[in-house]
Amino acid sequence: MEILQHFDVIVVGAGLAGMRAALEIDPDLRVAVVSKVYPVRSHSVAAQGGINAAIDPEDKWQDHAFDTIKGSDYLADQDAAELMCEDAPRVVYEMEHWGTIFSRRPDGRIAQRSFGGQGYPRACYAADKTGRALYQTLFEQSIRRQITVLKEFFVVSIATAHGQVAGVVCIEIRTGTVVGLAAKSVIIATGGAGMMYARTTNPYINSGDGMAMAYRAGVPLKDMEFIQFHPTTLPGMNVLITEGARGEGAYLYNRDHERFMERYAPKLMEVAPRDIVSRAIETEISEGRGFDGDYVLLDLRHLGENIIKHRLSEIYDFALTYKGINPIYEPIPVQPGQHYMMGGIATDKHGATELPGLYAAGECAAVSVHGANRLGANSLLDTLVFGRQAGIQASQFVRKNPGVDFPSADLTRQQDMISRVKAAGRREPYGAIRRELRETMTQYVGTFRDEPRLTKALKTVRALQDRYAEAGIQDQGDVFNYDLLAYIETGFLLDLAEIVTVGALARKESRGAHARIDYPDRDDAQFLRHFLFTPDGRRDEPVVITHYQPKERKY
């Protein structure tokens, strides 16, 4: 049985970007936020270290913009980066006003710490639980404003008609019912796709759903070859150890007890941007200066118990819980892990995609403010700045456009898909496909890349796609069928993995997080441009340059 409900605006995703968008939409419009998990389970709550804003009188937003652009290895669109950095202080004050409990300086002002690649300590923070602090505030505001949230509704596809967005198709997880949500405008805010990798800081739910759905609807994905690997994650589960630890002054040591960052970024040392620190660690490990089990050490001991317990309380807990290590007395083992997608659904600087009525914001979007490498503490900012932009734009779009009829055939198509995979059973389990995908991406499309490895990855991904077409699920029921959801997510991940790999093969240069051993230099003449992918193939776009001419990137 299928049902259809009508709205003006549907926001897919209840993380920071989705919630901020929903709060900005005209209250007299019919809006609903749709989320596959309860809102507070969204990954935004996991963010630890901080949110950047030039709020100190000595600091300037222009400097923040410059650091962001340099950090991006000049691939960020500079007009968008400027918009974000100029808006940043307003964002922080707004959140403070709504109730966020930021850490404070002794005089009561919001405290700020150093973060990678920033020329000034401008990351505002709430201990090492900044995401939770910000998210709770937005969640509380959503309750105050009585925003409708369809909880545990899994969106499967974006519906279009007459070249315009018509709504979304979803599965109500509790009942298994296929539900159509007709809307004049849709905002996608579904977060990242870390589940493509075996070693990742991302949660199970980050499977790139929104990116893949947009792509399938013909909307271009941009900068997909740029994947961020965070330098410091706990080996094994790859739980994140925030960059804020290094921002507070923690050191990285190799097996010979050298502060090896001296060799890679003599000026910024441990607080160099993430791409540089991750590569440094990988190099130390591959040249035999790491420890057995592929890790180096992060030493917090000299920071003292007070700072560790107050400003780094979560990671103190993580190290104890997952490694039995007390960072007050012992260094923490760390290794790089997938962390963030710089790429995503191509939008303009107001969140609009090429499909009329469709907007995107947050990690699933590529505005692009992060270019080839995102600076720490710029993503939370991105979600709040561009979530709001998308909300404003969607409201305006709805006022001007009557909307199109919902294509009800889309509902039948999903219903048929579900019947088909249930009938296929577990002949070819998708679980094995997903495991192989994650291993392949970690091994061959990681920090260091080259033609042979990427070619191998592409071949494997395509073979997995063929197997996926035959795969099925075991759970024949309708109620809370997580088997079905994981199957669908695996399909999304396979689409995206192919695009990431194709982009990485085609970009025959090294820029930001994309390091090709066979093309070690940046090549502005050929590649100072964005790759955009649709099911029809690749198209390139120039990078927007306003004030900052590309220079060599040194720290």
Place this chain on the structure above:
Amino acid sequence: MAVSRTFRIFRYDPVKDPAPYWSLFTVNVEQGDSVLTGLMKIREELDGSLAFRASCRSGICGSDGMVINGRSRLACKTQVDDMGHGEVVIEPLRNLPYLKDLVVDQTPFWDKFESVMPWLHESTTEPVPETERRMTLAEDAFDDLSKASDCIFCQICYAECPVNGLDRAFIGPQALIKAFRFEADPRDVGTNERVPILDQPDGVWRCRTTFNCTVSCPKGIPITKDIQSLKREMVGTYFHARQEV
């Protein structure tokens, strides 16, 4: 080194099962693996129909509260090694109706949370700050506030509270900790609106200081202590009101 462990799991599918039953699964777990890792293996490799919620894998999203070997815990923050050598016995959280396998109906919990008006009631005279608003609090007071705001909505306190088990109307520890979070915030002026909700037989006064919530909260929030602070505030408000008459 992988060892093989047996998980005994509470099962129920409302569509086909007349009553709940136990399923036994044996999986290999590595040293340091969480119970959640074991459950994921079971779902991916042995029985795709096993239902449980999970997301962050690291004790920050609150998805996977469940009863493991008799106590409510987060599956991702509980290591299999710490659960002895016998079976790992897993059941849904108590005090909330179960829907399928380990998935419970969270509605009562959220309704109670929302009932305390859990948002910052800012003073109407406070202008929208275009510059920085300062907040000075003694270090201890700030720590209390910060700690109370750590709640990840895992529902473990709600499930472990014996009063919640007996009296469905009791607002429960989590809603109270949320109320405390705002009451302790110097920026909040919502006390007059919250007191009528809290100062009820099923509000703060039903708490019997059993400390189950405090002991089981995975974020180490001193829930009972904070509820006691709220009680003191209620009494304070009462005498304060009498003096003003």
